[in-house]
Amino acid sequence: MSGKGSGSLADQATGKSSANLSILGVALGILTAIGGFVDIGDLVTNAVVGSRFGLSLVWVTVLGVVGICIFAQISGRVAAVSGRATFEIIRERLGPRASLLNLLASFFINLMTLTAEVGGVALALQLASSVHYLAWVPVAGFAVWLVVWRVKFKILENVTGLLGLTLIVFAVCLFLLNPDWNHLFNQATRPAVPEGEAPATYWYYAVALFGAAMTPYEVFFFSSGAVEEKWTVKDLSQSRLNVLVGFPLGGFLSVAIAACAAVVLLPAGIGVTSLSQVVLPVAEAGGKLALAFVIVGVLAATFGAALETTLSSGYTLSQFFGWSWGKFRRPVRAARFHLVMILCLLVGMGVLATGVDPIKVTEYSVVFSAVALPLTYIPILIVANDPDYMGRHVNGRLLNFTALVFMVIILLAALAAIPLMLLSGAGA
Amino acid sequence: MILSDLLTAKVFDDAGVRLGRVIDGRFALDGRPEAEASLAQARLVGLLVSPHSRGSYLGYERRDLNAPWPIAKLERWRHRGSFLVLWEDLHSIDDDGVHLRAGFTRHDIRLG
């Protein structure tokens, strides 16, 4: 039984796959992927890890980047070929009971990430204005809603992605700090648990860093975005390029954040508990101008991720129940989708209004992301191999082998996360 | 009758020996369409019975699908000994489950 939907789409793709590439389009796609890679989870986790473990956990970032490249590439291809986004597939392949549990877990963690990102926007505005972040929370939440309500998908994706590129200032400042490169290189290539840190804590942050790089919402957003932008098989080479070039460069930004913390905060014994400490190395190396850049970057990165998580909350729930969804429709043509997003933003703002520390929410959200990862990864991997959905675009052997290696890593990280959290006192 | 009344129902042979549970229903699109733009009517051909497992949404055991192999292996193992029993071989359906006629045939579960 060859699914009619997949068959007809796959047939359109014969031959001319590279005709659709323009240099500008490619550049824009890659730049957006770089800027869009970093969110509050990456900012905080990398700075915390850099300030405590130096670069001894860089290998995890590398692993996470390879993982998200594979995962995003597969889910984008599944969405483009079959026209089905991630949660539709989870519902179809796991049945109602298992997929409901999956939905509850994914939705809850996404809501947590959404809260952390809106908090991140408010914290960035506090840095820029010296007005307390709690006063900024309603502003941030309303701005996110307004963009989700009124702005075209492509524009919101590109603008936040491009502005997020200003985070490159972390890499520039690393050079300005003139660090002992040999020392950094040794830390990165010969990872070891630093003195004074327990192994459980080291591994707890390894899982957190992995979860920060491979957050599930990125995949909900990526696959639903493929449907939003009406990708077909013709667009796959462009998307592969965006992912395979953009995400590693985004990962490079993550490493730069960790390295700045390793050079400035670690020797000074400063632990990261707030956003101002994350950007402290930049201010020290580059002064006011660099600080201005980094604040714009943090604002764009967290705002972009707040949009993505808000959309993801609507995507997951709508796809599970089969409701109309998508920004390519007018809000009245996807009413329940928009209602879910409004309610989730209100919940996130409500949680922040209790005064809970957004940095703490972020730290927990990345760990729970690692716990939830297999729930989305495995169904997507199964469908990517199913010719009923994929026609001749099923996974190749090499990709399947790599994806299976990652399945084992993802399962280990998910199983180890909670025990490590308890053993290490959540990294205390 | 709704389909989930049948799903996970226990299946017994004519001597009352339990053979497994219903995991799916096989249908054929061979009836006359009710309207011009409609799909053909879907007739129940038979029930899929699995001795060891209650449910299946993946269908590795019914198709030539071997990747990713650990999942394919696991699914084949969970559904070892599964078979298709035709509608003609059903004797009765009651609250206990599905009872088969004497001399029923175990058909290959694979989709043709």
Next chain:
Amino acid sequence: MTSAGKMFDAVMHLLDRQVLDVDKMPVTVVDDVELSDIPSGRIPPGTPAPVITNLLAGSVLGTRMFGGRPPSSRLNRIRWRHVAELGTALRLNIRGDQLDVLWTERWVRNRIIGRIPGGRHDPE
């Protein structure tokens, strides 16, 4: 898949799939299907096999997950003759606006989303 005589398995190929209307607007997910009645108890030899009469949606999802069943009058039905195509999604040959299944969508649209400024316009 649409061609006559094709075989399919209901759980694997039909249940939990997305239903799109004739304009490709999402309607629901197939939560269950209803079959034509069969004799209760013993099935006399030669009894014609049941056929799928309706797709079901809504409250039946809860009972499918947790057991029990809703009364027949409460079922949200989409008639099988309104199904045009069976693939990775189901296509109907009618518009979703005509279906009871979408009353919550219409309610949210008319009472909430349609009343917020900009809700009836394309994004810019």
